[in-house]
Amino acid sequence: MSASSEVILEARDLTKHFPITAGVLFRHQIGAVKAVDGIDLDLRRGETLGIVGESGCGKSTTARLLMRLLEPTSGQILFEGNDISRIKGDPLKQLRRDVQIVFQDPYSSLNPRRRVGTIIAEPLVIHGIAGDAAERKRKVQELMDRVGLNPEHYNRYPHEFSGGQRQRIGVARAIALDPQVLIADEPVSALDVSIQAQVLNLLRELQRDLGLTLVLIAHDLSVVRHMCDRVAVMYLGKIAELASADELYSMPRHPYTGALLSAVPVPEPPEDRRRPRHLLTGDVPSPANPPPACRFHTRCPKVQPLCIEQEPPLEKKSDGIGGLVACHFPLTPEEVAERLPPALARRGG
């Protein structure tokens, strides 16, 4: 993947707060879920950027903000240098041609009453491309062939397809307009193990052939490592760590990243079945009321008084190891060695 240094999509201090309201007659806001709370992110043309984190960390909200399915509460989103954070109408419609999304659930993201041909053709109709019916059909069948569906199944309904095939329909619809950026939000987590690889391979192949820039949202760290050039780890609406995949998986700096990697079950029975793990205690705190200063301090094994007083910026550490990390006391190489699964440590990344 030839990722250039040209930034195609950029988020600057982006926030999205969902209001929590109370009252029936007099609805008033009593708080806000801070789903995304100040992130800076740049997406480079041609690369695959992974966003990982646990449920509620804001990864899906980030995806929806980046393609403007949601309007940000504050901050800016720039597409090819133009501010798209508040656009409406025609400019927004134009943006849809450039940035598309594949959703997690291939069952609820396809209209069960429409034929597959109609579903895939819909973006073409909306944007007035591929004029007459015959032309449209040809184009749709090309797309179906492209994503590995039988073009003769043009007239079938979604329920006649398996989960993996439905996800291919979703992909065909997303690439119908020749977008520059494709956002895939947990594209394989609803699929069976043996089918996941089919869809992941398809996404990689499309990226190679069409020169797509890909944003992959996932909770599965192995999938992200396999697919991505760079990875952002999110925790409670903030980016905890942003690094190249090679760096992140061999030298994680944030204690949260270390804990995530330590928790991944590796399909190789360990020599000693009870390998010591660096488990996090407790659950993710509520994003409506995140802990002050460093948000991870309530679960962090390395917490110090400073972490409770001052929020760490996302920065490259002065020791030059690893990528960008938002932590006052990042992991040392010795601590990383303790945390990585034996198989990963052996490879050295």
Next chain:
Amino acid sequence: MTETPLLEVEDLHVSFSTDDGVVKAVDGASYSVAAGKTLGIVGESGSGKSVSSLTALGLTKGRNTTISGRMLFAGRDLLALDSSEIRQVRGNDLAMIFQDPLSALHPFYTIGNQLIEAVRAHQDVSKAAARARALDLLELVGIPDPAARLDRYPHEFSGGMRQRVMIAMALLNEPKLLIADEPTTALDVTVQAQILTLLQDLQDRLGMAIVIITHDLGVVAEMADDIAVMYAGRIVERAPGRELFAHPQHPYTWGLLKSIPRLDNPRGEDLTPIPGRPPSLINRPSGCHFHPRCPYVRDEHRRVDPRMQSVGGDTPHEVACLLPAQTRSAVWQALSRGDSVQQAQRVARDSARAASNTSESASAAADEQQEVQP
């Protein structure tokens, strides 16, 4: 295994008649679990892995269900018990935790209420004693401030905490066997690690046997002593954990192992998906059920139905595959050094040719297997 197993399942068949035809959810599965050990059952959706354990608990009985075979639990055949007898076993000696703790807990009752009910269903004790027992268990599974939590409702707990409550409920009557059906699938990875560690820890302390049902090879690798791989209602391979991952024998197991991205593989390689999709359980493929998706299929595999056979060697390893043993080991060697499926297919063909030159062992192996009834 020389010790008598705690649960021994022999030739279990479970089928459901539906408007579309008879769904053979489990089609001749045999496995066993020794006391204090962990069996992992791996398979995709529709492989019959959940149905077989629901049947052990008597939860699949119904007008449209046909069940045959034997399920011996501590010497008693669970399938022969009537509904009042199975109620004595269920939740007592044999307990289960489910994938989704939110739908498995009653939303209108407090956690305490539900735990107390489960104790008093099996033990003739006072409410206060049952409450004390519930409190002990909540503490055992690591719920902070259990006394206050006892009077809370399920929606007030997080996903991980709910699964801990489910585990506490399953353990109330000190079961000999705990069946965990995808216990961590709905949970985040850090919480999953907590729950798996908790299960191992409880097993060490209480000495119960565990059957863990999952689609995640990583989870079974860390949890299970023995692993059974299920496909289309049958067990296609069974071996101790380390043996299965070191010398897998079935093409479906190879497919599973090679189709998932792993943290310890080189980055950027293409994955090798298993082509096609799991078969319909109403119209199963003839012969070996895996043959339509198997890259190493030969003509006779479409007709001959493989039986479980020992692989040989010191470890108890069985597989239901018609490929000759030397072909299987040659193919896995190729796959594990990173060869593509096409290269592995070539290895399989070469190996078959070599075998047929020396003897007619390839076809002889097939002839030993029973022919499918037309």
